[in-house]
Amino acid sequence: TYAIEIRDLRKRYDNGFEALKGVSLNVEQGDFFALLGPNGAGKSTTIGILCSLVNKSGGHVAICGVDIDKSFADAKKYLGVVPQEFNFNVFETVFNVVVTQAGFYGIPRQLAEERAEKYLKQLDLWEKRNVQSRMLSGGMKRRLMIARALIHEPKILILDEPTAGVDIELRRSMWEFIKGLNEQGTTIILTTHYLEEAEQLCRNIAIINAGEIVENTSVKALLRTL
Ligand code: ADP
Numbered sequence: 533t534y535a536i537e538i539r540d541l542r543k544r545y546d547n548g549f550e551a552l553k554g555v556s557l558n559v560e561q562g563d564f565f566a567l568l569g570p571n572g573a574g575k576s577t578t579i580g581i582l583c584s585l586v587n588k589s590g591g592h593v594a595i596c597g598v599d600i601d602k603s604f605a606d607a608k609k610y611l612g613v614v615p616q617e618f619n620f621n622v623f624e625t626v627f628n629v630v631v632t633q634a635g636f637y638g639i640p641r642q643l644a645e646e647r648a649e650k651y652l653k654q655l656d657l658w659e660k661r662n663v664q665s666r667m668l669s670g671g672m673k674r675r676l677m678i679a680r681a682l683i684h685e686p687k688i689l690i691l692d693e694p695t696a697g698v699d700i701e702l703r704r705s706m707w708e709f710i711k712g713l714n715e716q717g718t719t720i721i722l723t724t725h726y727l728e729e730a731e732q733l734c735r736n737i738a739i740i741n742a743g744e745i746v747e748n749t750s751v752k753a754l755l756r757t758l
């Protein structure tokens with residue numbers, strides 16, 4: 533089974549705008565996959581539908597073989613999502629932002645605390661654990677979002693423009709961390725509007741433009757055609 537299977541996905545927003553016009557994609561287990569496209573192409577809409585924040589207007593989505601219309605509760609345990617906007621409680625401490633998330637997955641407190649420690653250390657945030665998250669820099673907030681998304685050790689990690697507004701040094705260390713997760717078996721899907729980011733990191737790539745997939749290939753094959 534595919535990590536993600538998307539068939540003929542359509543989205544028409546309430547104002548009548550058609551953001552997705554029949555998108556189909558498969559992402560293999562263990563892949564490092566980029567959804568590349570300019571601003572407004574439909575990347576965030578696609579991600580929003582995968583994590584049930586956006587209602588689709590048509591089509592089918594399966595996550596690790598589970599149809600999200602039949603059982604999103606089952607599908608969501610496979611998914612970790614790092615959205616573009618910071619959406620944690622800014623008055624919670626860094627440690628609690630991560631541990632609180634575990635409650636949504638029924639993870640026992642002690643295990644949640646062990647994992648929070650592990651990921652905060654790996655993401656170089658452990659020293660900030662008792663600080664309110666609103667005090668963090670932009671780059672630290674981004675890493676906190678990643679730590680939080682990993683608390684249930686999902687099979688698939690989806691990152692929406694993970695390095696937007698992140699300086700080059702931090703970008704490199706985030707890439708290394710994400711690559712390491714992929715090497716340990718996590719399927720990674722990221723959206724980006726930088727071809728460079730997609731080609732350096734990813735194995736397979738789909739290019740979306742104006743709500744349609746215009747290319748879906750390996751990065752190697754794509755580079756041969758440029
Ligand atoms: P991105 O940075 O992914 O291109 P946008 O800047 O287009 O995202 O949108 C940011 C937020 O505003 C998103 O949550 C999106 O759903 C919402 N949004 C974008 N365009 C519109 C619109 N035309 N009407 C209402 N909401 C919109």
Ligand code: ADP
Pocket residue numbers: 545546547549551569570571572573574575576577578
């Ligand atoms: P991307 O992430 O590739 O930048 P989005 O998925 O955020 O693109 O947006 C795709 C298109 O849908 C854009 O033209 C955006 O303005 C529009 N859009 C996004 N959210 C809304 C919304 N809530 N209502 C109307 N249009 C929207």
